Amino acid sequence: MPPRRPANPNPLPDFCSLPVLFALLIVAALTVTVMWLAPDSSRGWRGYSMGMLFAQWMALVIGVGLCKLRPALDRLPGRWPYGTVWLLMVLVVAMASGMAAWMNTALDMSLIGSGATVFVRDNTIIAALLGAAMLRYFYVVAQWQARLAAVAHAQVEALQARIRPHFLFNSMNTVAALVRVDPDAAERTVEDLSELFRAALGQHDSHDGTLADEWHLVDRYLAIEHLRLGDRLRVERDLDALPGDFPLPRLLLQPLVENAVRHGIQPSRTGGDVFLRGRRGKGHIEIEIDNPLPEAPSNGGTGHGLTNVRQRVALRYGPRAQVNAGPRGDRFVVQLILPEQTDARTDR
Template sequence: MRFALPHPHDEPSPLPDFCSLPVLFTLLVTGALAATVVWLAAGDHHDLAGYSVGILFVTWLALVIGVVLCLLRAWLQRLPGHLPYLAAWLLMMPIVGAASWMAHGLDEALRMGLLRDGAAGFVRDNVLIAALLGAAILRYFYVAAQWRLRLAAVTRAQVEALQARIRPHFLFNSMNTVAALIPVDPVAAERTVEDLAELFRAALGQYEQGDGTLGEELALLDRYLAIEQLRLGERLHVERELDDLPREFPLPRLLLQPLLENAVRHGIQPLREGGVVTLRGAREGGAIVIEIANPLPPSPARGGNGHGLDSVRRRVAFRYGPRATVQAGPQDQRYVVSLRLPLESGPLKAGSLKAGPLKSRPLKSRGP
């Protein structure tokens, strides 16, 4: 069953993790900027001692607010609709009020003379400033959460569209291959039907949503190449250098198969003499690099519009973050697509398969 693209408001907007460093940094920077603006607006630029104490007070206050909201986040998140953000905003007011009252009392007890206003005015002004800044910060967090939900929804829809895309020409060619093999090689015909079934199972989302593994993706590539090998025969040669890759590495499903399909369709099929498709992979520092290369035909094949490569780029960026890269272009009379994926976990957690692993039937590597 296919799921429709959800509207951002159909899903809850989770509160940010107030104990995380990015959120605490946002609170600290916002508080420091507010204290600096107030100090500049006062016009007493020589009161550096008062400014330093103000920065220290705002920093301590931001940390207290962050810790309190972090401890109460699980409870706040159970509230319906937008109430988690409203409750978080309302909690800021008594925290700021109590902290301001304590700071004013401490200033009077120590006779530092840093606060010229009375206790009531000092508390009132700080609460008003906190109300405005708190509303702005929570609004920013809400918009960021909505943006992430929308990006996740669009990406899921793209993944669904990519998984559902088995090109008609590939299906028809595969069925014609099966029909031709039945009278002469029934065993090969049966293997081809099994390979085609596994490809359609993966493409139509038979497995649960989430990541697969690199080993499972390579098994799908073997099945796809086995079908194309029967159709193209000696025109298709495959070279592999993938021994150094971790097979358990989490990988979005059908990430490499469209790239390999493009290599066969645009690099091998237009050439009468065929050519070599190269699959390379290696660890480089804290990442793995996977390359798929095919020969460049004299004239580009019709039907290529780059949508598949663009979709792979978006999926890689969403899954692995800005450290991942996808590069594509001609190199030495060959078209090379290179993926650099960090070994550390990206924005999405890897999912586990409930179905059994795919069985790989690797092709023998042959020279041209």
């Protein structure tokens, strides 16, 4: 597999997005308005209307042109993308101003009173100054967003590193007990443990996994616990409605399933049922992990697992995501509501 090309540290703004295009239109409109309101301006409403039409047309042409050229511009090294964008903006305005001046003379519209040369010169200077200012603003915003993404990524990595599944210690004892009694089961348990260790240690090329990958790890974990708890652990799944390729931080669900087994099944002599449910809503998915409440109060945990999940969900999916947890009758339910963001960045 060929090595991935490192991302440009100075990415251009998305000129295809509505906020960037709207900013270009607003700056163009404000420029024409300020020039029209200047004390020495001799332009009337007719001149203002034509100037506004020309400026908005220029903003649209520049925005659409940069939208189409952005993939090629992003391949330039260093800060060349910004310099090339600035040069293109100035050239487009200069050429369009020259064409407008020629049409004004050819059609004798008398819209330009200062002469064609002055008109082209002034528009080019204004485009150069405003283009430099806007690109500087976009550059600062891009750097600020990159720093926020780096901080969020570091926080997620720190939270990921704090995951230390308690079941690993019990599982090693299970393996030791099975080596002589059932070598095949011991071998399967070691394989399951290796998968879980690999996920816990973060030995992956990308930060995010998929929902299908996470359910696979959960199944590995439950297979180990079945060896330890036997028929006391019963699992019911209703997950067919969930998209398997949904991006999900690794080991997000396993700690919740572990808590369900540790606090809902393990303290009970008769065991119980753990329900794993999922459904797809409008623009989001819902996942529920449901376990029985123990008859007698169990030794309370530190709450680290649930807190860890809350923080990672907030960092990865933003304020639209929810993690709700609490008793419902004689059961304890953890509900995750995760927005479907097909274009979400995985470094956040």
